[in-house]
Amino acid sequence: MAELTYRDAVIRGIAQEMSRDPDVVFLGEDVAKAGGVFKATVGLYEQFGPLRVRDTPISEQAILGAAMGAAMTGLKPIAEIMFSDFFAVCFDYIANEFPKSRYMSNGQVKCPLVVRTGNGAGSRFGAQHSQSVENWCMMIPGLKVVAPSSPRDVIGLLAASVRDPDPVIFLEHKSLYPTKGEVPDGEIVDTLGTAKVLRSGKDATICALALMVPRSLEAAEKLKTQHGIDCEVVDVRSLVPLDTQTILGSVGKTHRLFTVEENPRLCGWGAEIVSIVADEAFYDLDGPPVRITTPHIPLPAADILEDIVLPTPDRIAETVRRNLQS
Amino acid sequence: MATAKDRAQAKAGSGLNDDIGEQKRLELYRTQVVIREAEQRAYDLFLQNLVKGTSHLSLGQEAVAAGFAGAMKPGDLSFCTYRGHAHTLARGVPVEKVLGELMQRDNGLMRGKGGSMHLTSVDHGVMGSYAIIGAHLPIACGAAWRAQYKGDKDVSVCFFGDGTTNIGAFHEALNFAAVWKLPVIFVCENNLYMEYTPISDVTAVPQPAADRASAYGLERILIDGNDADVVYRAAQNAFERARAGEGPSLIECLTYRYSGHSRADPAKYRPEGELDRWKLRDPIKIYRERLLQFGVAEKVITDIDAQVRKIVDDATEACKAAPPPPLDIIATDVYADGGWAWRN
Numbered sequence: 001m002a003e004l005t006y007r008d009a010v011i012r013g014i015a016q017e018m019s020r021d022p023d024v025v026f027l028g029e030d031v032a033k034a035g036g037v038f039k040a041t042v043g044l045y046e047q048f049g050p051l052r053v054r055d056t057p058i059s060e061q062a063i064l065g066a067a068m069g070a071a072m073t074g075l076k077p078i079a080e081i082m083f084s085d086f087f088a089v090c091f092d093y094i095a096n097e098f099p100k101s102r103y104m105s106n107g108q109v110k111c112p113l114v115v116r117t118g119n120g121a122g123s124r125f126g127a128q129h130s131q132s133v134e135n136w137c138m139m140i141p142g143l144k145v146v147a148p149s150s151p152r153d154v155i156g157l158l159a160a161s162v163r164d165p166d167p168v169i170f171l172e173h174k175s176l177y178p179t180k181g182e183v184p185d186g187e188i189v190d191t192l193g194t195a196k197v198l199r200s201g202k203d204a205t206i207c208a209l210a211l212m213v214p215r216s217l218e219a220a221e222k223l224k225t226q227h228g229i230d231c232e233v234v235d236v237r238s239l240v241p242l243d244t245q246t247i248l249g250s251v252g253k254t255h256r257l258f259t260v261e262e263n264p265r266l267c268g269w270g271a272e273i274v275s276i277v278a279d280e281a282f283y284d285l286d287g288p289p290v291r292i293t294t295p296h297i298p299l300p301a302a303d304i305l306e307d308i309v310l311p312t313p314d315r316i317a318e319t320v321r322r323n324l325q326s
Numbered sequence: 327m328a329t330a331k332d333r334a335q336a337k338a339g340s341g342l343n344d345d346i347g348e349q350k351r352l353e354l355y356r357t358q359v360v361i362r363e364a365e366q367r368a369y370d371l372f373l374q375n376l377v378k379g380t381s382h383l384s385l386g387q388e389a390v391a392a393g394f395a396g397a398m399k400p401g402d403l404s405f406c407t408y409r410g411h412a413h414t415l416a417r418g419v420p421v422e423k424v425l426g427e428l429m430q431r432d433n434g435l436m437r438g439k440g441g442s443m444h445l446t447s448v449d450h451g452v453m454g455s456y457a458i459i460g461a462h463l464p465i466a467c468g469a470a471w472r473a474q475y476k477g478d479k480d481v482s483v484c485f486f487g488d489g490t491t492n493i494g495a496f497h498e499a500l501n502f503a504a505v506w507k508l509p510v511i512f513v514c515e516n517n518l519y520m521e522y523t524p525i526s527d528v529t530a531v532p533q534p535a536a537d538r539a540s541a542y543g544l545e546r547i548l549i550d551g552n553d554a555d556v557v558y559r560a561a562q563n564a565f566e567r568a569r570a571g572e573g574p575s576l577i578e579c580l581t582y583r584y585s586g587h588s589r590a591d592p593a594k595y596r597p598e599g600e601l602d603r604w605k606l607r608d609p610i611k612i613y614r615e616r617l618l619q620f621g622v623a624e625k626v627i628t629d630i631d632a633q634v635r636k637i638v639d640d641a642t643e644a645c646k647a648a649p650p651p652p653l654d655i656i657a658t659d660v661y662a663d664g665g666w667a668w669r670n
Contacts, residue, residue: 069467
């Protein structure tokens with residue numbers, strides 16, 4: 001067991017998989033000699049050499065297209081798109097190419113690749129370098145979508161993603177890179193499509209993803225100590241496949257549902273979870289499900305503004321308290 | 327069959343080079359006839375409302391597909407556009423499989439799940455037909471990267487139209503392939519029109535691909551895309567370069583499509599006489615004359631024509647008799663487990 005940052009967990013996760021399988025290759029902008037703009041790939045170039053860890057031009061379409069062509073013909077590429085906002089310039093691959101090739105070819109074409117990207121706000125970068133785009137990806141049949149919240153999950157879910165035979169979008173949260181957590185020694189391999197109950201409780205279920213997970217845990221602690229409200233916190237971890245059993249099981253126990261989403265309001269993943277719970281567990285609910293999200297606006301750059309729009313532990317706690325006590 | 331004397335005469339008379347050999351020439355001719363007959367049939371079946379959806383024909387462009395396929399080895403990979411019937415057939419995919427997909431029958435290449443614009447046959451090295459302009463150039467780079475990384479000797483060949491040269495992915499892929507020295511060949515079929523608009527109306531240089539080659543440190547290669555011999559030789563040079571580790575090639579083939587962009591397009595935008603002028607340089611006409619020049623007996627040529635016609639006739643009947651795809655394939659192969667489950 002060692003304490004590791006989320007950033008170093010990315011390095012360890014990639015290294016674990018590259019050491020295991022020579023067909024795992026890694027490409028992206030500034031990822032090799034520079035070690036990544038977030039320093040989340042430092043040392044990989046030195047460890048695995050220039051044939052396996054490759055710097056690319058600023059050509060997001062070429063990065064994802066090349067990853068796909070390599071995946072179709074036998075490699076297991078990990079491609080980095082520096083900021084998830086840049087998905088918009090290579091969205092053809094994410095929306096049209098990776099996820100449809102197997103289906104359109106009636107199962108002939110395989111696309112086992114991972115796209116890693118820096119997602120989310122908190123860095124005061126403004127509206128084009130701060131978005132949470134998990135909902136852009138979740139809506140496309142054929143993709144898998146993963147977003148870890150802890151260093152241990154980074155390694156385990158990254159390993160599961162690399163070993164998965166389908167295209168996986170792996171969303172790392174930029175604000176979590178410096179955060180630390182305990183990580184066991186040795187190989188870690190997790191399972192896609194599994195949510196985790198991080199805190200057990202009986203009064204309400206809070207479903208959260210990535211940076212919203214530690215904020216929800218903090219909110220749950222406040223609710224317990226200040227108001228005696230006992231919340232269960234579910235780290236959704238994987239949007240596709242979605243572990244609805246864990247979520248429905250938790251709602252069946254607590255009878256209240258809150259989702260905490262960093263994405264803007266419309267069509268966020270929480271809406272899908274609320275819809276599933278409404279369909280399948282309506283009579284388990286003691287009150288309306290509530291979505292806590294960033295408002296439907298582009299993200300502002302200034303710290304004082306950005307801090308207000310993202311769900312905070314205080315806003316989460318206050319929303320839960322108000323709804324439970326009203 | 328041609329004698330040595332015939333060959334010598336043909337060479338002397340036309341200035342033609344007999345480097346290709348009779349066997350290869352008969353193969354190139356046959357491939358062109360297969361494409362011509364199958365595409366013409368696809369058009370006829372469309373008029374009978376038996377080809378559904380859209381279709382983009384390569385009538386008039388047969389020499390490009392035949393010339394490149396003739397220079398490929400087993401294991402080489404083709405990446406095509408939505409105008410991909412020709413390149414799929416050229417790799418030896420059965421006519422019935424192609425027509426079956428166009429007719430959206432269960433005997434189609436992808437059982438009707440892909441359609442005319444997405445013909446794919448991995449077993450034949452046809453790694454897909456891509457309907458988003460430019461998308462497959464970077465993908466071909468990736469397949470070539472795998473060959474380079476693993477020390478495989480196969481080459482990836484990416485076919486696209488003149489319109490593709492103005493989209494970003496074209497330029498990203500060309501630069502990427504050149505910087506990484508990838509074994510990939512980019513083949514631009516310049517048929518003068520993007521969809522409806524002449525490429526020259528919207529492009530800063532006269533030759534949309536060839537005039538861009540220097541920007542990526544590549545040789546300017548502009549060839550007659552209606553002469554399968556010319557295409558075959560250019561292809562061979564590019565394959566040699568790719569297999570020797572010398573990197574990518576960009577080849578612009580001048581050609582012309584006889585039909586509109588897609589089945590919905592009567593091509594009324596073409597100036598009068600243009601089509602007729604191009605038909606004087608019809609690739610199959612050119613090649614029949616070439617074979618005769620080299621002393622191939624007329625009977626050999628007409629036998630090929632008849633054989634191909636029968637293959638296409640038989641395929642047509644088989645497709646007409648084939649059932650539509652079963653409904654239970656609707657939700658198969660979304661994910662690698664064979665299904666579509668996005669939740670537990």
